[in-house]
Amino acid sequence: MKNSLQNKWQGAMARNRQALNTRTAKVGGYSFVLSLVVLAILIAVNVLASKLPTSWTQFDISAAQLYSLTSDTKVVVTNLQQDVTIYWISQAGKEDTVIQKLLDRYAELSDHITVVKKDPDVYPTFAQQYTEETVTNNSLVVESGDKSRYIGYDNIYQVDTGSYYTTGSVSQSFDGEGQITSAIDYVVSTDLPQIYLLSGHGEAEPSQTLSDELQRSNYETVSDFSLLNVDAIPEDCDVLLINAPTSDISDEELTMLQDYITNGGKVVVLSGPQEDADLPNLQTLLTNYGVTFTDGVVVDTNRDYYAFTAPYVLMPEIQSSDITDPLKDGDYHVIVPIAQGLTVGETTNGATVTSLLQTSTDSFSKAAGYAMTTYDKEEGDVDGPFTLAVSVEDSAAGGRLLWVASDYLLDDMYNSYSSGANLDFLMNGLTWMIGDTDAVSIRSKSLNYNYLTISSSSAAWLKICMIGIIPVGFLLLGVDEVLRRRKKV
Numbered sequence: 001m002k003n004s005l006q007n008k009w010q011g012a013m014a015r016n017r018q019a020l021n022t023r024t025a026k027v028g029g030y031s032f033v034l035s036l037v038v039l040a041i042l043i044a045v046n047v048l049a050s051k052l053p054t055s056w057t058q059f060d061i062s063a064a065q066l067y068s069l070t071s072d073t074k075v076v077v078t079n080l081q082q083d084v085t086i087y088w089i090s091q092a093g094k095e096d097t098v099i100q101k102l103l104d105r106y107a108e109l110s111d112h113i114t115v116v117k118k119d120p121d122v123y124p125t126f127a128q129q130y131t132e133e134t135v136t137n138n139s140l141v142v143e144s145g146d147k148s149r150y151i152g153y154d155n156i157y158q159v160d161t162g163s164y165y166t167t168g169s170v171s172q173s174f175d176g177e178g179q180i181t182s183a184i185d186y187v188v189s190t191d192l193p194q195i196y197l198l199s200g201h202g203e204a205e206p207s208q209t210l211s212d213e214l215q216r217s218n219y220e221t222v223s224d225f226s227l228l229n230v231d232a233i234p235e236d237c238d239v240l241l242i243n244a245p246t247s248d249i250s251d252e253e254l255t256m257l258q259d260y261i262t263n264g265g266k267v268v269v270l271s272g273p274q275e276d277a278d279l280p281n282l283q284t285l286l287t288n289y290g291v292t293f294t295d296g297v298v299v300d301t302n303r304d305y306y307a308f309t310a311p312y313v314l315m316p317e318i319q320s321s322d323i324t325d326p327l328k329d330g331d332y333h334v335i336v337p338i339a340q341g342l343t344v345g346e347t348t349n350g351a352t353v354t355s356l357l358q359t360s361t362d363s364f365s366k367a368a369g370y371a372m373t374t375y376d377k378e379e380g381d382v383d384g385p386f387t388l389a390v391s392v393e394d395s396a397a398g399g400r401l402l403w404v405a406s407d408y409l410l411d412d413m414y415n416s417y418s419s420g421a422n423l424d425f426l427m428n429g430l431t432w433m434i435g436d437t438d439a440v441s442i443r444s445k446s447l448n449y450n451y452l453t454i455s456s457s458s459a460a461w462l463k464i465c466m467i468g469i470i471p472v473g474f475l476l477l478g479v480d481e482v483l484r485r486r487k488k489v
Helices: 002-051 071-078 097-109 176-188 208-216 251-262 280-287 325-329 412-417 421-434 456-488
Strands: 084-089 113-118 139-144 147-151 157-160 171-174 194-198 220-225 239-243 266-270 291-294 297-300 341-344 352-358 363-366 387-393 400-404
Touching (some): 071 097, 139 176, 280 400, 291 387, 325 421
Parallel strands (some): 194 220, 194 239, 239 266
């Protein structure tokens, strides 16, 4: 009897173990199969995601939006009708990830764009057919047909040291999009705007910043153009630039310029107060439209209208116009140093005269000019306000004139102080003059850090909160929780 019960018990246990093993096996089998299915789904999703455009799978969360393309770039790239190749000259393992992501965006925008990587270790002489410069790693070459443009790494990552000796700071910016889009537009364009630079009157050479921007915006410049050996300004001259002359033009040159404007020509003049000579003939170009000149250097004592501690380094109010509205929208300030005062009067010949930059009612023109010894108003000084830049449009023939009453507007240092607004002002003026143009100008993106500056008292209060109040508060909450639990027990 005892053996029979023991046998039954052992049999039941065996059956239970068999059932348990069978159930465990089934559950384990289901788990294994489910794991395989999930793994297969994950692999499929990853493969599918790798085939999607990076603009769908990677998001630009950088503060400066380094990988995002502007509407100007999208217009240029999506309208391409011919193939463009971007050669990325980069050593293996030393690729710049920002440039790589940016190039991916371009390739995704148009089937006409192909990005080809060239390792200089493998192709050491490849870049020599495009430039004589020393080619640095992560540089680019944009090519279409028989036209090409080399973009150096130092043109993509730009360093501005213009304010280093005054503020001790160095400005850094990323200009990858601006350089690439401009190069694409250049290699596919057949007719680029021509900028003639007048010479023969002590004109200043264009600043390096201006020269670089003209090239970047695909303006072709003709240097050392003189009116003395031509009968008329060439028809292919889209804009004539007169930059800071130190001597006057002749009567014959004046007549030629007047005829040029009245027949639809475009002229830009940067001319401020003169130290040793007057420019009556040149100024006639503007006085013909009811604008008068005030002798001396403009000083503005309203603290909101001048920069730093120099009342002659003016920060005028920007008036509304096609030239200035982009600056107003971006909340930029144009800095105009050592300027001559202009007064806009009535126009009798049907032209449209627009004041672009205006001083405050506290401004006045120092009759002593460069010889001034004080910023206070003295006898003989002329009260403002004054216009510092003016645009003129001759409605009859379409001629246009842009006059800036300062020789130093495009000086690299003052342009740096204005965060590039001075240069933008002129480039907007060129666009307004030429009208429908393929010139492309995209602002570079700042890489500077933005620091939070707080007072000493605020810093002390933050220390008290972070080191004292908050930790003590958590400690008290812990003690209270312990006491409440003890009471429940």
